[in-house]
Amino acid sequence: IILFIGISIMVVPVWMIFASSTHSSSFINTYGLQFFLGDSFRENYLRVLLYKGGFFKEITALKMFFNSFIMATGVALLSVVTSLMAAYALVYYRIKYATLLFWIIFITILVPLELRIFPTYSVMAKLNLVNSYFGLIVPISASAIATLFFRQFYKTVPDELLESAKLDGASTWRFFIDFLVPLSKTMIVAMLIFMFVFGYNQYLWPLLVTSSEQYW
Numbered sequence: 001i002i003l004f005i006g007i008s009i010m011v012v013p014v015w016m017i018f019a020s021s022t023h024s025s026s027f028i029n030t031y032g033l034q035f036f037l038g039d040s041f042r043e044n045y046l047r048v049l050l051y052k053g054g055f056f057k058e059i060t061a062l063k064m065f066f067n068s069f070i071m072a073t074g075v076a077l078l079s080v081v082t083s084l085m086a087a088y089a090l091v092y093y094r095i096k097y098a099t100l101l102f103w104i105i106f107i108t109i110l111v112p113l114e115l116r117i118f119p120t121y122s123v124m125a126k127l128n129l130v131n132s133y134f135g136l137i138v139p140i141s142a143s144a145i146a147t148l149f150f151r152q153f154y155k156t157v158p159d160e161l162l163e164s165a166k167l168d169g170a171s172t173w174r175f176f177i178d179f180l181v182p183l184s185k186t187m188i189v190a191m192l193i194f195m196f197v198f199g200y201n202q203y204l205w206p207l208l209v210t211s212s213e214q215y216w
Helices: 002-020 025-031 041-050 061-092 098-110 113-126 133-140 144-154 159-167 172-183 185-200 204-209
Strands: none
Touching: 041 061, 061 098, 061 133, 061 144, 061 172, 061 185, 098 144, 113 133, 113 204, 133 185, 133 204, 144 185, 159 172, 172 185
């Protein structure tokens, strides 16, 4: 009962906003927020999603949602892949000063995006990646947080597993793909969700690196 009440408190206001958006504006102005769906759903949402806006009237809300989805998916996938491999190298390879390198990676969390945004833009401009999905995705697709989580998880994996894999003739790459990645599935899913939301919520960087409305 307590959980149901909590869910209702969170869901009901959102539902009322959605239901009200399916009514005409004159109806809402007269009767206020509504709990039941109206008959203007298709008309209202087509108008919102397909209306061409921007300075040159070239972009629609549907296209902006699509761009955000592409960017968020790219950021999530690249972040997880790079973090998995970075953590694997830091834990299982005999790298000199591996702990120091990890802390250098981790300290980058303390550097805010606003501080490094102009040098990053300069690099993207020199690489001709401005106004492209690569320019939107690549600069923010490395995650120190995800690397930290994967590194800490790998440290809990028994050394006997690695020894058994070596005895069976598994290569370094096969041990990573066939053993560690399957064991990390739960954390991979969690990091994908976290990084997807992080990429989707980006505002300042896309605003600066895209001057073409097609990438808004």
